[in-house]
Amino acid sequence: MGQEYFNLMSFFDGYVKNYRRLNIGHYNNRSMLTRREIEYFAKLGEYLGYDSFVEDYKPNLKLGRSRPMDLSWWKYDARKNEDEYIKLVLHLERENLWTKDEETIEKLFSKTEEAYVPDYVIGIQNVGNKERIGILNKLVIQKNKKQNSDVLMIYRYSVDLENDEFIDKIWAFYFSGTRILQDRKAICDVDNSGYWFMCFEEEYKDKEKLRI
Template sequence: MEKQYFNLMQFFEGYVRNYRRMNLSHLHNRSMFTKREIDYFATLGEMLGFDAFVEDSKFDKTKGRSRPMDLSWWKWDARFDDENFLYLALHLERENVWNKDVETIEKLFSQTEEAYIPHNVIGIQFIESAERIDYINNLILQKNKTQKSNTMMIYRYYDTEFDLERVCAYSFTPMGLSEVRTAICNQDQSSCWYMCFDEEFAPFQNNKDSVHSMSVRI
Protein backbone atom coordinates (compact mmCIF):
# COMPACT_ATOMS: atom_id res chain seq x y z
CA MET A 1 0.00 0.00 0.00
CA GLU A 2 1.19 3.50 -0.85
CA LYS A 3 2.29 5.33 2.27
CA GLN A 4 -0.01 8.00 3.69
CA TYR A 5 2.00 10.98 4.89
CA PHE A 6 0.80 13.69 7.30
CA ASN A 7 1.83 17.34 7.48
CA LEU A 8 3.74 16.77 10.71
CA MET A 9 4.70 20.41 11.11
CA GLN A 10 0.98 21.14 11.37
CA PHE A 11 0.90 18.66 14.26
CA PHE A 12 3.81 20.52 15.86
CA GLU A 13 1.96 23.82 15.56
CA GLY A 14 -1.02 22.31 17.37
CA TYR A 15 1.28 20.84 20.03
CA VAL A 16 2.79 24.26 20.69
CA ARG A 17 -0.44 26.24 20.66
CA ASN A 18 -2.34 23.76 22.85
CA TYR A 19 0.38 23.02 25.39
CA ARG A 20 -1.12 25.31 28.05
CA ARG A 21 -4.36 23.30 27.86
CA MET A 22 -2.54 20.26 29.25
CA ASN A 23 -2.63 22.04 32.64
CA LEU A 24 0.89 21.05 33.64
CA SER A 25 2.45 22.97 36.51
CA HIS A 26 5.52 22.93 38.74
CA LEU A 27 3.64 20.45 40.96
CA HIS A 28 3.68 17.70 38.31
CA ASN A 29 6.49 15.17 37.96
CA ARG A 30 8.11 14.07 34.71
CA SER A 31 5.88 11.02 34.38
CA MET A 32 2.79 13.22 34.36
CA PHE A 33 4.30 15.41 31.61
CA THR A 34 4.90 12.29 29.53
CA LYS A 35 1.37 11.00 30.15
CA ARG A 36 -0.36 14.28 29.28
CA GLU A 37 1.63 14.74 26.07
CA ILE A 38 1.04 11.17 24.91
CA ASP A 39 -2.65 11.51 25.77
CA TYR A 40 -2.77 14.70 23.69
CA PHE A 41 -1.51 12.88 20.58
CA ALA A 42 -3.74 9.86 21.30
CA THR A 43 -6.79 12.14 21.33
CA LEU A 44 -5.60 13.85 18.15
CA GLY A 45 -5.31 10.49 16.41
CA GLU A 46 -8.81 9.46 17.45
CA MET A 47 -10.23 12.78 16.26
CA LEU A 48 -8.61 12.12 12.88
CA GLY A 49 -10.32 8.73 12.68
CA PHE A 50 -7.48 6.40 13.68
CA ASP A 51 -7.40 3.75 16.40
CA ALA A 52 -4.90 4.99 18.99
CA PHE A 53 -3.06 2.66 21.38
CA VAL A 54 -0.84 3.71 24.28
CA GLU A 55 1.97 1.26 25.15
CA ASP A 56 1.47 -0.76 21.98
CA SER A 57 4.27 -3.03 20.74
CA LYS A 58 5.97 -4.21 17.57
CA PHE A 59 8.47 -6.95 16.83
CA ASP A 60 12.14 -5.95 16.62
CA LYS A 61 14.03 -8.36 14.36
CA THR A 62 17.44 -7.25 15.65
CA LYS A 63 16.60 -7.99 19.28
CA GLY A 64 14.39 -10.98 18.48
CA ARG A 65 11.51 -9.75 20.66
CA SER A 66 8.70 -7.23 20.82
CA ARG A 67 9.46 -3.70 21.97
CA PRO A 68 6.95 -1.14 23.27
CA MET A 69 5.70 1.86 21.33
CA ASP A 70 4.65 4.81 23.50
CA LEU A 71 1.81 5.52 21.07
CA SER A 72 0.55 4.10 17.79
CA TRP A 73 -2.18 5.11 15.35
CA TRP A 74 -3.61 2.31 13.22
CA LYS A 75 -5.83 2.68 10.17
CA TRP A 76 -8.94 0.49 10.12
CA ASP A 77 -11.40 0.36 7.22
CA ALA A 78 -13.76 -2.60 6.91
CA ARG A 79 -14.46 -1.73 3.26
CA PHE A 80 -10.97 -3.03 2.44
CA ASP A 81 -10.26 -5.53 5.24
CA ASP A 82 -12.64 -6.40 8.07
CA GLU A 83 -10.10 -8.50 9.98
CA ASN A 84 -6.82 -6.52 9.91
CA PHE A 85 -5.65 -2.96 10.22
CA LEU A 86 -4.60 -1.51 6.87
CA TYR A 87 -1.36 0.08 8.12
CA LEU A 88 0.49 1.65 11.04
CA ALA A 89 -0.18 5.35 10.45
CA LEU A 90 2.00 6.74 13.26
CA HIS A 91 4.59 5.60 15.81
CA LEU A 92 5.37 8.17 18.54
CA GLU A 93 8.01 8.03 21.25
CA ARG A 94 8.52 10.53 24.08
CA GLU A 95 11.67 10.32 26.22
CA ASN A 96 12.61 12.48 29.23
CA VAL A 97 16.10 11.03 29.74
CA TRP A 98 18.59 12.76 27.45
CA ASN A 99 21.13 9.90 27.37
CA LYS A 100 18.48 7.59 25.87
CA ASP A 101 18.27 9.61 22.65
CA VAL A 102 19.92 6.91 20.51
CA GLU A 103 17.61 4.28 22.02
CA THR A 104 14.63 6.43 21.03
CA ILE A 105 15.81 6.48 17.41
CA GLU A 106 16.37 2.72 17.47
CA LYS A 107 12.77 2.23 18.61
CA LEU A 108 11.36 4.51 15.92
CA PHE A 109 13.44 2.94 13.14
CA SER A 110 13.73 -0.68 14.24
CA GLN A 111 13.86 -3.56 11.78
CA THR A 112 10.39 -5.05 11.97
CA GLU A 113 7.68 -6.87 10.04
CA GLU A 114 6.34 -5.14 6.94
CA ALA A 115 2.93 -4.48 8.52
CA TYR A 116 4.59 -2.65 11.44
CA ILE A 117 6.64 -0.16 9.42
CA PRO A 118 5.11 3.22 10.33
CA HIS A 119 4.11 5.63 7.59
CA ASN A 120 4.77 8.54 9.97
CA VAL A 121 7.10 8.89 12.95
CA ILE A 122 7.25 11.45 15.77
CA GLY A 123 9.96 11.56 18.43
CA ILE A 124 9.85 13.96 21.39
CA GLN A 125 13.31 13.81 22.92
CA PHE A 126 14.95 15.78 25.72
CA ILE A 127 18.63 16.37 24.97
CA GLU A 128 21.55 17.77 26.93
CA SER A 129 22.21 20.67 24.54
CA ALA A 130 21.71 21.87 20.96
CA GLU A 131 25.09 20.38 19.99
CA ARG A 132 23.51 16.92 20.09
CA ILE A 133 20.96 17.69 17.35
CA ASP A 134 23.24 17.19 14.33
CA TYR A 135 24.34 13.77 15.56
CA ILE A 136 20.78 12.51 16.07
CA ASN A 137 19.59 14.01 12.78
CA ASN A 138 22.37 12.22 10.89
CA LEU A 139 21.37 8.98 12.58
CA ILE A 140 17.77 9.50 11.43
CA LEU A 141 18.84 10.21 7.85
CA GLN A 142 20.88 7.03 7.84
CA LYS A 143 18.14 4.79 9.24
CA ASN A 144 15.33 6.36 7.24
CA LYS A 145 17.02 5.43 3.96
CA THR A 146 15.55 1.99 4.57
CA GLN A 147 12.36 2.75 6.49
CA LYS A 148 11.29 5.75 4.37
CA SER A 149 8.92 7.21 6.96
CA ASN A 150 7.67 10.76 7.13
CA THR A 151 9.45 11.90 10.30
CA MET A 152 9.42 14.71 12.85
CA MET A 153 11.84 15.00 15.76
CA ILE A 154 11.01 17.46 18.53
CA TYR A 155 14.10 18.24 20.61
CA ARG A 156 13.78 19.91 24.00
CA TYR A 157 16.66 21.25 26.08
CA TYR A 158 17.29 23.85 28.78
CA ASP A 159 18.67 27.25 27.75
CA THR A 160 20.63 28.71 30.66
CA GLU A 161 20.92 32.16 29.06
CA PHE A 162 17.16 32.73 28.93
CA ASP A 163 16.16 30.30 31.72
CA LEU A 164 13.64 28.40 29.63
CA GLU A 165 13.29 25.30 27.50
CA ARG A 166 14.07 25.37 23.79
CA VAL A 167 11.76 23.30 21.59
CA CYS A 168 13.12 22.56 18.10
CA ALA A 169 11.15 20.56 15.52
CA TYR A 170 12.88 18.99 12.51
CA SER A 171 10.73 17.53 9.74
CA PHE A 172 12.12 14.87 7.39
CA THR A 173 10.70 13.34 4.25
CA PRO A 174 12.25 10.11 2.91
CA MET A 175 14.41 12.43 0.77
CA GLY A 176 15.91 14.27 3.76
CA LEU A 177 15.45 17.27 6.03
CA SER A 178 12.67 19.56 4.82
CA GLU A 179 11.72 22.09 7.51
CA VAL A 180 12.70 23.43 10.95
CA ARG A 181 10.60 25.38 13.45
CA THR A 182 11.59 26.60 16.90
CA ALA A 183 9.59 27.45 20.01
CA ILE A 184 10.07 27.93 23.73
CA CYS A 185 8.52 26.25 26.76
CA ASN A 186 8.23 28.29 29.94
CA GLN A 187 6.07 28.84 33.02
CA ASP A 188 3.50 31.61 33.15
CA GLN A 189 2.65 33.72 36.20
CA SER A 190 0.52 30.92 37.63
CA SER A 191 3.47 28.47 37.32
CA CYS A 192 1.75 26.54 34.53
CA TRP A 193 3.76 25.48 31.49
CA TYR A 194 3.03 26.91 28.05
CA MET A 195 4.69 26.99 24.64
CA CYS A 196 4.94 29.63 21.96
CA PHE A 197 6.98 30.07 18.81
CA ASP A 198 10.20 32.07 18.97
CA GLU A 199 8.78 34.82 16.78
CA GLU A 200 5.87 35.26 19.21
CA PHE A 201 7.93 35.45 22.41
CA ALA A 202 8.13 39.13 23.40
CA PRO A 203 11.50 39.05 25.24
CA PHE A 204 13.11 37.69 22.07
CA GLN A 205 11.72 40.56 20.01
CA ASN A 206 13.29 43.03 22.43
CA ASN A 207 16.68 41.34 22.27
CA LYS A 208 16.88 39.86 18.79
CA ASP A 209 20.67 39.95 18.60
CA SER A 210 20.93 37.55 21.53
CA VAL A 211 18.43 35.02 20.30
CA HIS A 212 19.80 31.67 19.25
CA SER A 213 18.90 31.17 15.58
CA MET A 214 18.35 27.65 14.26
CA SER A 215 19.66 26.96 10.76
CA VAL A 216 18.56 24.16 8.44
CA ARG A 217 21.36 21.64 8.13
CA ILE A 218 21.01 18.90 5.54
Template sequence: MEKYYFNLMQLFEGYVRNYRKLNLSKLHNRSMFTKREIDYFANLGEMLGFDAFIEDSKFDKSKGRSRPMDLSWWKWDARIDDENFLYLALHLEREFICNKDVETIEKLFSNTEEGYIPHNVIGIQYIESADRIDYLNDLILQKNMIQQSNCLMVYRYYDSDLDLERVCAYSFTPQGLNKVRNAICNQDDSGYWYICFDEDYVPLQNNKRITNSIKL
Protein backbone atom coordinates in the same frame (compact mmCIF):
# COMPACT_ATOMS: atom_id res chain seq x y z
CA MET B 1 0.18 0.18 -0.54
CA GLU B 2 1.11 3.80 -1.08
CA LYS B 3 2.17 5.46 2.16
CA TYR B 4 -0.09 8.02 3.81
CA TYR B 5 1.98 10.99 4.96
CA PHE B 6 0.77 13.68 7.36
CA ASN B 7 1.85 17.30 7.44
CA LEU B 8 3.78 16.60 10.64
CA MET B 9 4.89 20.20 11.07
CA GLN B 10 1.20 21.13 11.22
CA LEU B 11 0.77 18.58 14.02
CA PHE B 12 3.72 20.21 15.80
CA GLU B 13 2.07 23.62 15.49
CA GLY B 14 -1.04 22.21 17.14
CA TYR B 15 1.10 20.71 19.91
CA VAL B 16 2.65 24.14 20.51
CA ARG B 17 -0.61 26.09 20.44
CA ASN B 18 -2.40 23.67 22.75
CA TYR B 19 0.35 22.88 25.24
CA ARG B 20 -1.01 25.20 27.93
CA LYS B 21 -4.28 23.24 27.81
CA LEU B 22 -2.47 20.19 29.18
CA ASN B 23 -2.50 21.98 32.56
CA LEU B 24 1.00 20.90 33.53
CA SER B 25 2.40 22.90 36.43
CA LYS B 26 5.64 23.03 38.40
CA LEU B 27 3.99 20.60 40.84
CA HIS B 28 3.74 17.76 38.29
CA ASN B 29 6.43 15.10 37.98
CA ARG B 30 8.02 13.78 34.80
CA SER B 31 5.64 10.85 34.51
CA MET B 32 2.66 13.20 34.38
CA PHE B 33 4.27 15.28 31.61
CA THR B 34 4.83 12.12 29.58
CA LYS B 35 1.30 10.84 30.19
CA ARG B 36 -0.45 14.10 29.29
CA GLU B 37 1.58 14.58 26.10
CA ILE B 38 0.97 11.02 24.93
CA ASP B 39 -2.72 11.33 25.80
CA TYR B 40 -2.87 14.53 23.74
CA PHE B 41 -1.63 12.73 20.63
CA ALA B 42 -3.82 9.69 21.35
CA ASN B 43 -6.91 11.91 21.44
CA LEU B 44 -5.76 13.72 18.30
CA GLY B 45 -5.39 10.44 16.44
CA GLU B 46 -8.88 9.33 17.40
CA MET B 47 -10.32 12.67 16.30
CA LEU B 48 -8.63 12.14 12.93
CA GLY B 49 -10.32 8.75 12.59
CA PHE B 50 -7.50 6.39 13.60
CA ASP B 51 -7.42 3.73 16.29
CA ALA B 52 -4.92 4.85 18.94
CA PHE B 53 -3.08 2.50 21.29
CA ILE B 54 -0.70 3.32 24.15
CA GLU B 55 2.18 0.91 24.86
CA ASP B 56 1.36 -1.05 21.71
CA SER B 57 3.56 -4.02 20.78
CA LYS B 58 5.98 -3.94 17.84
CA PHE B 59 8.44 -6.73 17.04
CA ASP B 60 12.10 -5.70 16.80
CA LYS B 61 14.04 -8.21 14.69
CA SER B 62 17.45 -7.01 15.90
CA LYS B 63 16.41 -7.54 19.55
CA GLY B 64 14.48 -10.72 18.84
CA ARG B 65 11.55 -9.53 20.93
CA SER B 66 8.64 -7.13 21.04
CA ARG B 67 9.27 -3.57 22.20
CA PRO B 68 6.32 -1.34 23.10
CA MET B 69 5.55 1.82 21.14
CA ASP B 70 4.62 4.73 23.40
CA LEU B 71 1.75 5.46 21.01
CA SER B 72 0.49 4.06 17.72
CA TRP B 73 -2.20 5.13 15.27
CA TRP B 74 -3.64 2.36 13.10
CA LYS B 75 -5.88 2.74 10.06
CA TRP B 76 -8.96 0.51 9.96
CA ASP B 77 -11.41 0.22 7.06
CA ALA B 78 -13.76 -2.77 7.03
CA ARG B 79 -14.70 -2.04 3.41
CA ILE B 80 -11.17 -3.06 2.41
CA ASP B 81 -10.22 -5.58 5.13
CA ASP B 82 -12.56 -6.56 7.94
CA GLU B 83 -9.91 -8.60 9.83
CA ASN B 84 -6.71 -6.54 9.76
CA PHE B 85 -5.63 -2.94 10.09
CA LEU B 86 -4.58 -1.46 6.78
CA TYR B 87 -1.36 0.13 8.01
CA LEU B 88 0.47 1.70 10.94
CA ALA B 89 -0.18 5.39 10.38
CA LEU B 90 1.97 6.73 13.23
CA HIS B 91 4.54 5.55 15.77
CA LEU B 92 5.30 8.11 18.51
CA GLU B 93 7.97 8.00 21.20
CA ARG B 94 8.25 10.49 24.05
CA GLU B 95 11.42 10.32 26.19
CA PHE B 96 12.45 12.46 29.16
CA ILE B 97 15.89 10.91 29.81
CA CYS B 98 18.63 12.60 27.78
CA ASN B 99 20.94 9.59 27.50
CA LYS B 100 18.19 7.58 25.79
CA ASP B 101 18.14 9.82 22.70
CA VAL B 102 19.76 7.22 20.42
CA GLU B 103 17.57 4.46 21.85
CA THR B 104 14.48 6.55 21.05
CA ILE B 105 15.54 6.86 17.41
CA GLU B 106 16.34 3.14 17.22
CA LYS B 107 12.81 2.35 18.43
CA LEU B 108 11.26 4.64 15.81
CA PHE B 109 13.35 3.11 13.02
CA SER B 110 13.65 -0.49 14.20
CA ASN B 111 13.95 -3.46 11.85
CA THR B 112 10.46 -4.88 12.15
CA GLU B 113 7.83 -6.87 10.30
CA GLU B 114 6.45 -5.29 7.12
CA GLY B 115 3.01 -4.54 8.54
CA TYR B 116 4.58 -2.63 11.43
CA ILE B 117 6.63 -0.17 9.37
CA PRO B 118 5.11 3.21 10.26
CA HIS B 119 4.14 5.67 7.56
CA ASN B 120 4.85 8.53 9.98
CA VAL B 121 6.98 8.79 13.13
CA ILE B 122 7.20 11.42 15.85
CA GLY B 123 9.92 11.58 18.48
CA ILE B 124 9.78 14.02 21.39
CA GLN B 125 13.17 13.83 23.07
CA TYR B 126 14.95 15.75 25.82
CA ILE B 127 18.66 16.30 25.05
CA GLU B 128 21.59 17.81 26.91
CA SER B 129 22.16 20.72 24.51
CA ALA B 130 21.79 21.89 20.92
CA ASP B 131 25.21 20.39 20.18
CA ARG B 132 23.57 16.96 20.09
CA ILE B 133 21.07 17.76 17.33
CA ASP B 134 23.30 17.38 14.25
CA TYR B 135 24.47 13.94 15.38
CA LEU B 136 20.91 12.72 16.01
CA ASN B 137 19.61 14.15 12.73
CA ASP B 138 22.40 12.41 10.80
CA LEU B 139 21.37 9.15 12.48
CA ILE B 140 17.76 9.70 11.42
CA LEU B 141 18.75 10.40 7.82
CA GLN B 142 20.79 7.22 7.76
CA LYS B 143 18.03 5.02 9.19
CA ASN B 144 15.24 6.61 7.17
CA MET B 145 17.00 5.81 3.90
CA ILE B 146 15.80 2.27 4.66
CA GLN B 147 12.48 2.88 6.43
CA GLN B 148 11.21 5.71 4.17
CA SER B 149 8.90 7.27 6.76
CA ASN B 150 7.68 10.80 7.22
CA CYS B 151 9.40 11.99 10.41
CA LEU B 152 9.11 14.74 13.01
CA MET B 153 11.77 15.03 15.71
CA VAL B 154 11.16 17.46 18.56
CA TYR B 155 14.22 18.18 20.68
CA ARG B 156 13.87 19.92 24.05
CA TYR B 157 16.76 21.22 26.14
CA TYR B 158 17.43 23.80 28.85
CA ASP B 159 18.83 27.18 27.82
CA SER B 160 20.67 28.59 30.84
CA ASP B 161 21.11 32.03 29.23
CA LEU B 162 17.35 32.60 29.02
CA ASP B 163 16.38 30.24 31.88
CA LEU B 164 13.82 28.35 29.78
CA GLU B 165 13.50 25.30 27.56
CA ARG B 166 14.26 25.43 23.87
CA VAL B 167 12.02 23.35 21.61
CA CYS B 168 13.42 22.58 18.15
CA ALA B 169 11.35 20.67 15.60
CA TYR B 170 12.81 19.04 12.48
CA SER B 171 10.59 17.57 9.79
CA PHE B 172 12.01 14.90 7.45
CA THR B 173 10.58 13.31 4.33
CA PRO B 174 12.13 10.17 2.81
CA GLN B 175 14.18 12.56 0.65
CA GLY B 176 15.74 14.34 3.65
CA LEU B 177 15.32 17.33 5.96
CA ASN B 178 12.28 19.36 5.00
CA LYS B 179 11.40 22.06 7.58
CA VAL B 180 12.62 23.47 10.89
CA ARG B 181 10.63 25.36 13.54
CA ASN B 182 11.91 26.76 16.84
CA ALA B 183 9.94 27.49 19.99
CA ILE B 184 10.40 28.04 23.71
CA CYS B 185 8.80 26.32 26.69
CA ASN B 186 8.36 28.31 29.88
CA GLN B 187 6.10 28.76 32.90
CA ASP B 188 3.47 31.48 33.03
CA ASP B 189 2.77 33.63 36.09
CA SER B 190 0.59 30.86 37.52
CA GLY B 191 3.36 28.27 37.29
CA TYR B 192 1.84 26.39 34.33
CA TRP B 193 3.92 25.38 31.34
CA TYR B 194 3.25 26.72 27.87
CA ILE B 195 5.03 26.62 24.50
CA CYS B 196 5.17 29.40 21.94
CA PHE B 197 7.16 29.93 18.76
CA ASP B 198 10.30 32.05 18.88
CA GLU B 199 8.67 34.75 16.78
CA ASP B 200 5.81 35.03 19.28
CA TYR B 201 8.00 35.26 22.38
CA VAL B 202 8.34 38.98 23.10
CA PRO B 203 11.43 38.87 25.39
CA LEU B 204 13.35 36.96 22.72
CA GLN B 205 12.39 39.46 20.03
CA ASN B 206 13.39 42.35 22.31
CA ASN B 207 16.82 40.73 22.83
CA LYS B 208 17.25 40.43 19.06
CA ARG B 209 16.35 44.09 18.54
CA ILE B 210 18.83 45.18 21.22
CA THR B 211 21.58 43.02 19.69
CA ASN B 212 20.91 44.37 16.21
CA SER B 213 20.94 47.99 17.44
CA ILE B 214 24.33 47.42 19.12
CA LYS B 215 25.76 46.01 15.86
CA LEU B 216 24.52 49.06 13.96
Protein backbone atom coordinates in the same frame (compact mmCIF):
# COMPACT_ATOMS: atom_id res chain seq x y z
CA MET C 1 -1.72 0.36 0.91
CA GLY C 2 -0.90 3.93 -0.09
CA GLN C 3 0.46 6.40 2.41
CA GLU C 4 -1.76 8.79 4.33
CA TYR C 5 -1.03 12.42 3.52
CA PHE C 6 -0.03 14.72 6.37
CA ASN C 7 2.37 17.60 6.74
CA LEU C 8 3.91 16.73 10.07
CA MET C 9 5.00 20.30 10.68
CA SER C 10 1.30 21.17 11.04
CA PHE C 11 1.21 18.62 13.88
CA PHE C 12 4.06 20.54 15.51
CA ASP C 13 2.16 23.80 15.06
CA GLY C 14 -0.84 22.35 16.89
CA TYR C 15 1.37 20.85 19.61
CA VAL C 16 2.88 24.27 20.32
CA LYS C 17 -0.37 26.23 20.20
CA ASN C 18 -2.28 23.76 22.40
CA TYR C 19 0.45 23.03 24.94
CA ARG C 20 -1.03 25.23 27.67
CA ARG C 21 -4.24 23.18 27.44
CA LEU C 22 -2.35 20.12 28.69
CA ASN C 23 -2.41 21.74 32.16
CA ILE C 24 1.11 20.71 33.14
CA GLY C 25 2.15 22.59 36.26
CA HIS C 26 5.74 23.47 37.07
CA TYR C 27 5.35 21.20 40.12
CA ASN C 28 4.46 18.14 37.99
CA ASN C 29 7.19 15.57 37.47
CA ARG C 30 8.57 14.50 34.10
CA SER C 31 6.40 11.38 34.06
CA MET C 32 3.27 13.53 34.12
CA LEU C 33 4.66 15.68 31.30
CA THR C 34 5.28 12.58 29.18
CA ARG C 35 1.84 11.16 29.92
CA ARG C 36 0.01 14.36 29.00
CA GLU C 37 1.92 14.77 25.74
CA ILE C 38 1.23 11.18 24.70
CA GLU C 39 -2.45 11.63 25.59
CA TYR C 40 -2.56 14.73 23.38
CA PHE C 41 -1.31 12.83 20.34
CA ALA C 42 -3.54 9.84 21.16
CA LYS C 43 -6.59 12.11 21.03
CA LEU C 44 -5.34 13.74 17.84
CA GLY C 45 -5.15 10.33 16.17
CA GLU C 46 -8.68 9.50 17.25
CA TYR C 47 -9.98 12.84 15.95
CA LEU C 48 -8.39 11.98 12.60
CA GLY C 49 -10.24 8.65 12.51
CA TYR C 50 -7.55 6.22 13.67
CA ASP C 51 -7.42 3.83 16.62
CA SER C 52 -4.79 5.01 19.11
CA PHE C 53 -2.90 2.59 21.36
CA VAL C 54 -0.65 3.64 24.24
CA GLU C 55 2.15 1.18 25.06
CA ASP C 56 1.51 -0.85 21.93
CA TYR C 57 4.02 -3.45 20.72
CA LYS C 58 5.79 -4.23 17.48
CA PRO C 59 8.26 -7.00 16.59
CA ASN C 60 11.95 -6.13 16.64
CA LEU C 61 13.60 -8.59 14.28
CA LYS C 62 17.11 -7.63 15.36
CA LEU C 63 16.39 -8.43 19.02
CA GLY C 64 14.12 -11.38 18.28
CA ARG C 65 11.34 -10.04 20.50
CA SER C 66 8.71 -7.33 20.64
CA ARG C 67 9.39 -3.85 21.99
CA PRO C 68 6.84 -1.30 23.17
CA MET C 69 5.77 1.76 21.21
CA ASP C 70 4.78 4.72 23.38
CA LEU C 71 1.93 5.44 20.96
CA SER C 72 0.62 4.03 17.70
CA TRP C 73 -2.14 4.99 15.27
CA TRP C 74 -3.72 2.12 13.35
CA LYS C 75 -6.10 2.39 10.42
CA TYR C 76 -9.13 0.12 10.26
CA ASP C 77 -11.43 -0.18 7.25
CA ALA C 78 -13.95 -3.05 7.21
CA ARG C 79 -14.43 -2.56 3.46
CA LYS C 80 -10.89 -3.83 2.96
CA ASN C 81 -10.39 -6.17 5.92
CA GLU C 82 -12.94 -6.96 8.61
CA ASP C 83 -10.52 -8.90 10.80
CA GLU C 84 -7.33 -6.84 10.94
CA TYR C 85 -6.01 -3.31 10.83
CA ILE C 86 -4.84 -2.43 7.37
CA LYS C 87 -1.82 -0.32 8.31
CA LEU C 88 0.28 1.27 11.02
CA VAL C 89 -0.04 4.97 10.29
CA LEU C 90 2.11 6.45 13.05
CA HIS C 91 4.65 5.43 15.69
CA LEU C 92 5.49 7.99 18.40
CA GLU C 93 8.12 7.88 21.12
CA ARG C 94 8.45 10.39 23.98
CA GLU C 95 11.64 10.29 26.08
CA ASN C 96 12.67 12.59 28.92
CA LEU C 97 16.12 11.13 29.58
CA TRP C 98 18.64 12.73 27.24
CA THR C 99 20.97 9.77 27.88
CA LYS C 100 18.48 7.64 25.91
CA ASP C 101 18.31 9.86 22.82
CA GLU C 102 19.91 7.32 20.48
CA GLU C 103 17.81 4.51 21.96
CA THR C 104 14.67 6.49 21.10
CA ILE C 105 15.75 6.72 17.47
CA GLU C 106 16.58 3.01 17.44
CA LYS C 107 13.01 2.27 18.58
CA LEU C 108 11.48 4.46 15.87
CA PHE C 109 13.49 2.81 13.08
CA SER C 110 13.90 -0.75 14.33
CA LYS C 111 13.96 -3.62 11.85
CA THR C 112 10.46 -5.07 11.92
CA GLU C 113 7.82 -6.92 9.93
CA GLU C 114 6.39 -5.12 6.90
CA ALA C 115 2.97 -4.61 8.52
CA TYR C 116 4.64 -2.67 11.35
CA VAL C 117 6.52 -0.15 9.21
CA PRO C 118 4.80 3.20 9.88
CA ASP C 119 3.99 5.87 7.33
CA TYR C 120 4.84 8.51 9.92
CA VAL C 121 7.22 8.73 12.86
CA ILE C 122 7.30 11.30 15.66
CA GLY C 123 10.07 11.48 18.23
CA ILE C 124 9.86 13.92 21.15
CA GLN C 125 13.24 13.87 22.85
CA ASN C 126 14.95 15.80 25.61
CA VAL C 127 18.60 16.43 24.73
CA GLY C 128 21.55 17.61 26.79
CA ASN C 129 22.31 20.62 24.61
CA LYS C 130 21.71 22.18 21.20
CA GLU C 131 24.91 20.71 19.76
CA ARG C 132 23.58 17.18 20.24
CA ILE C 133 20.74 17.80 17.76
CA GLY C 134 22.93 17.72 14.65
CA ILE C 135 24.34 14.32 15.65
CA LEU C 136 20.88 12.88 16.20
CA ASN C 137 19.57 14.26 12.91
CA LYS C 138 22.36 12.46 11.06
CA LEU C 139 21.33 9.24 12.81
CA VAL C 140 17.68 9.77 11.81
CA ILE C 141 18.68 10.23 8.16
CA GLN C 142 20.85 7.12 8.27
CA LYS C 143 18.13 4.98 9.86
CA ASN C 144 15.38 6.28 7.59
CA LYS C 145 17.13 5.33 4.35
CA LYS C 146 15.41 1.95 4.41
CA GLN C 147 12.24 2.72 6.38
CA ASN C 148 11.47 5.84 4.30
CA SER C 149 8.90 7.29 6.70
CA ASP C 150 7.97 10.93 7.04
CA VAL C 151 9.54 11.99 10.33
CA LEU C 152 8.98 14.75 12.87
CA MET C 153 11.70 15.07 15.50
CA ILE C 154 10.99 17.49 18.35
CA TYR C 155 14.03 18.21 20.52
CA ARG C 156 13.79 19.93 23.91
CA TYR C 157 16.71 21.27 25.91
CA SER C 158 17.11 23.56 28.91
CA VAL C 159 19.10 26.78 28.99
CA ASP C 160 20.22 28.22 32.33
CA LEU C 161 19.44 31.88 32.99
CA GLU C 162 20.40 34.25 35.78
CA ASN C 163 18.99 33.93 39.32
CA ASP C 164 18.75 30.13 39.09
CA GLU C 165 16.07 30.36 36.40
CA PHE C 166 15.94 28.40 33.17
CA ILE C 167 14.00 28.20 29.94
CA ASP C 168 13.30 25.24 27.65
CA LYS C 169 13.95 25.65 23.95
CA ILE C 170 12.25 23.49 21.32
CA TRP C 171 13.62 22.73 17.87
CA ALA C 172 11.54 20.64 15.46
CA PHE C 173 12.67 19.05 12.18
CA TYR C 174 10.47 17.58 9.45
CA PHE C 175 12.16 14.86 7.37
CA SER C 176 10.95 13.12 4.24
CA GLY C 177 13.15 10.17 3.41
CA THR C 178 16.71 11.42 3.84
CA ARG C 179 15.95 15.14 3.45
CA ILE C 180 15.11 17.78 6.03
CA LEU C 181 12.21 19.70 4.52
CA GLN C 182 11.61 22.22 7.27
CA ASP C 183 12.56 23.22 10.80
CA ARG C 184 11.02 25.56 13.35
CA LYS C 185 11.87 26.76 16.84
CA ALA C 186 9.66 27.33 19.86
CA ILE C 187 9.97 28.27 23.52
CA CYS C 188 8.54 26.41 26.53
CA ASP C 189 8.22 28.50 29.68
CA VAL C 190 6.09 28.76 32.82
CA ASP C 191 3.31 31.37 32.83
CA ASN C 192 2.28 33.57 35.76
CA SER C 193 -0.09 30.90 37.06
CA GLY C 194 2.66 28.28 37.19
CA TYR C 195 1.76 26.23 34.11
CA TRP C 196 3.92 25.33 31.13
CA PHE C 197 3.07 26.93 27.82
CA MET C 198 4.69 27.01 24.38
CA CYS C 199 4.91 29.62 21.68
CA PHE C 200 6.99 30.02 18.56
CA GLU C 201 10.30 31.73 19.10
CA GLU C 202 9.35 34.76 17.00
CA GLU C 203 6.22 35.26 19.15
CA TYR C 204 7.97 35.07 22.53
CA LYS C 205 7.70 38.33 24.47
CA ASP C 206 10.65 38.04 26.86
CA LYS C 207 13.37 38.81 24.33
CA GLU C 208 16.07 39.02 27.00
CA LYS C 209 15.83 35.27 27.59
CA LEU C 210 16.28 34.57 23.87
CA ARG C 211 19.74 36.11 23.95
CA ILE C 212 21.02 33.20 26.04
